[in-house]
Amino acid sequence: MQAEEHADPSPVDRAALAALVGASPAGVAVFDEHLRYVYVNRALERLNGVPAAAHLGRTIAEVLPEVDVRLDALRQVLADGRPRELTTSGQTWADSAVKRRYWRGACHRLQERGRVRGVVVIAQEITATHDEQEELLRARSYLTLLDNAASSIGTTLDAGATCQELADFVVPVMADVAVVEMIPQDDGRPRRDLPPGVLRLRRAGMATVPELADALARFGGPGEDIDYQEDAAVPRCLAADEPVVENLYGDEQLSRAAPTPERVAAYRAIGLHSAVVVPLTARGRPLGALSLLRAGDSPPFTEGLDVVVARTLAGRAAVDVDHAQRYTHEHRVARELQRSLLSEPRGPNDGIEIASLYLPAGEGALVGGDWFDAIPLQGGRHLKVMGDVMGHGVEAAVAMSNYRSMLRIMAEDDQPPHRILERLDKAVEQSGLDRAATCLVAVVDRREGVCEVASAGHPPPVLIDPGASGARVAPVLVGPPLGTGLGGYRTTVVPCGPGTVLFMYTDGLVERRGEDIDLSIERLTRLTLPAGGRLEDLLEEVVDRFADTAEDDIAVLVSRSRGY
Template identity: 85%
Template sequence: MHAEEHADPPRSDAAALAALIGSSPAGVAVFDTELRYVYVNPALERLNGVPGAAHLGRTVAEVLPDMAVRTDVMRQVLADGRPREITTSGQTWVDSVIERRYWRVALHRLEEDGRVRGLVGIAQEVTATQNEREELKRARSYLTLLDNAAVSIGTTLDVETTCQELAEFVVPVMADAAVVEMIPQDDGQSRREPPPGVLRLRRAGVAATPELADALDQFGGPGTDIDYQEDAAVPRCLAADEPVIENLSGDRQPGRAAPTPERVAAYRAVGLHSAVVVPLTARGRPLGVLSLLRAGDSPPFTEGLDVVVARTLAGRAAVDVDHAYRYTHEHHVAVELQRSLLSEPRVPNPGIEIASLYLPAGEGAVVGGDWFDAIPLKGGRHMKVMGDVMGHGVEAAVAMSNYRSMLRLMAEDDHPPHRVLDRLDKAVERSGLDRAATCLIAVVDRREGVCEVASAGHPPPVFLDPGATGARVAAMPVGPPLGTGFGGYRTTVLPCGPGTVLFMYTDGLVERRGEDIDVSIGRLTRLTLPAGGRLQDLLDEVVDRFADTAEDDIAVLVSRSRGC
């Protein structure tokens, strides 16, 4: 028995109405002017999962409490008689794995003898079509997300910064919270060992929506060590190098999604209900994981677009993290090598004062190939060297070491500066060193009060004479850089009596973009040092006047003889 036998529809011929729409595959309902059911056809009974008789005399909200009802539109149709179409969504009493279903409903006013008798609604489910639209919309937003990833993640060569950028990038577009955790690297620092069977990761990036930010602070921020039990999602993800999706709200295996079973309860308390963990892998080596978490009304993670996009983003970020690790390692090696080569030069003899300065071009910059040296010679003379290998990094530091070693060997033969440069140029060519270098050699004879200088593409030295109001820049020929094989260097003899300060430097001190080098060097003539003043005071003046505007590494070597 159908609902039409329990109530009179607005039309008097119920049998005729049932014959007309009773077999329709679309769900049909007739409402009175108070929007109460007076008729439903069998198709609507099946759609709603409610017998026809249970509809009669009740409103949609009473029959289907989980349905979004547009009663305002229904009343407009009753009022003006103009048919309308609406989309409604929610759940009926029919079991469904779909979280939210959608229907397209046509509304028409019923009239009889000029009187408004009610409303008829014809419903057709469009859940599949709506889901396809939502999926397409989400896919488009994810494509935009992937396009923007290249300029938002990996903006620096710092591991922690890259991890934080990744976490912030996916919130809130893909997740309500995101955590990036890294496998600790062997960087020479001592760390406590985790207990047996426990995987310890270091949290490197955390981001969350404003509603979750305070609650997630209790789980630890960047720099926190997190211990995972063997069957938790993170160890399983790393072991298989595959994404792992976990339901945090279910009761099955509650400890598998979080570091410990106790942590799951804390996750539930703040509303987290779904997680996906994807590996950060580069060059076949696991680096860590990206964990995405959803809370509240956000849909749970499922296999498909979410996981594909998360893994793509994690893969891109892993490459940036790997670059940052490799840069950090190379930078550490280069710094240690350069530090060993830029230690304070040995004083050739008690009558000579020497001071030096090295400033990298900004914090975190890759070290360059600047070097200096002081070498004792026969007859109380001494050689001072200032050099600059082209480029930066480990290769430049290694080349710098080779240059310095070869020059020390050649200095023992006691040749004039230009001869030393000629021999060094040929030796570099034979050695296969692929990095050119500039070099300035100065041999000071304090007994004669002279200084012999020769340059291989290097800026000229500056002399500060006792009592002078300014410094003098040496006028001398400049030969080609070492490693070019051209040779042709010349020695210039310049006065350098007791108390005169010999000032040698690399081009980072003076070169400025868009400025002629002669103008830049000319600024050095304004350097001063009172008679008997400390060499360190001169270096302090250099830092004050030139360091802030430097665009390259700065190395300075200053010396002064006290007389015979």
């Protein structure tokens, strides 16, 4: 039977149609007023993968059930006679390598002697053009994604936060599900022994489109350890330091991508069908992996643009994660070093009370160089030191330790405060320490009831007399910081009788952005302590008044003598 044939007599001149469009490369179909096929040319026969005779007398839905056709638009053409262009998509019976095909068709009404006879549709496949447009749009969205990455990923020095930012950033633009998993660091947590060939990673970030959130919740969230079988996609990715793309069309592919065989059924149930895993690598060291997954109607990942963009984002995030991990390690070492140096000082001799306070600016801040010490001297005298090394981190904490050790040596000669600072300044210059420090040295003579004070760039101490309605700021002459080699320190003598509290601190207690330092120090004159009051109560008052607005570490050392 020829393609031009139809089941019933028709007003359409079949010979004329065959001569006009029978050999056309465009698909041509004629429908009657009930939108049933009455004519199909050979091009449309090939497009649909159905013989012409199988079309005739049947509707589009009966012939091509997987093609989405705007029947309402065809009915409008029948009704008003206005030609229309339509885009149709779906899948016909013809063999095709693509999941969804697209056609563009022009629709015209057929009339004979004023009577509507049907509709003619001339269609061409535009799948390749449509796919190219989709690829172009995706490329543009990926470029925008890369442009925004720097401001959205690595906004803190927290490795876990960076991993979560990466996962959130790629969903839903690149994936329906994103998982970031890291090689566990030595954080003191107990470890379970691993079977041979198993790789353990720790989930650090996870994001998903809303419709999959409930189903994926049972797979575990950040902080949980995931054990991968040797041939799973993530271990293969890390072993080769190369992306792995898995189109999960069958259980065999799913089992290769899943961490364990038990996950295969669960992945299948939520419709996961495509995955790409890219390594997180920094300074030649593997840190973990980023896994992107697609489900449902989302297109599968490709080896081209998808992988390039995913690897670029993972590479940028890996640098931020590496910085965060190095910071965390350095912060932990520096904090432990500083904690060991800032242990509660013992009373230097009988009759002396001492209390101290150290408050870091915050968990996210690098540890500073604040330090203090209390050293007994001959004749019932005692020396107090408060210092602040410039900078933060391990280097500042190590420098702080050196300053403290050298000052203890200087204090053994029982020199006045300004001499101690002069000798320490020269020793620092000769030692090669490249970090300057401020320092306040105070020697309290209980027998004479005085306090000798000298400052190397440090805020002055405050003295709280028993029963007084406020504190007084010692009028100390301030010299240059230690480590400059300039010298020029002076000792000031101020009254400090029994029961008077010597209050020493670092600038983190008083410095506030946009405020004059003298005004900030003046606030300390409102501190009071009843006669016989506890030094610990005074420190609690300091925390209540000043800790919330502090922008730097705070160290406070308070002492009081009970007479001689």
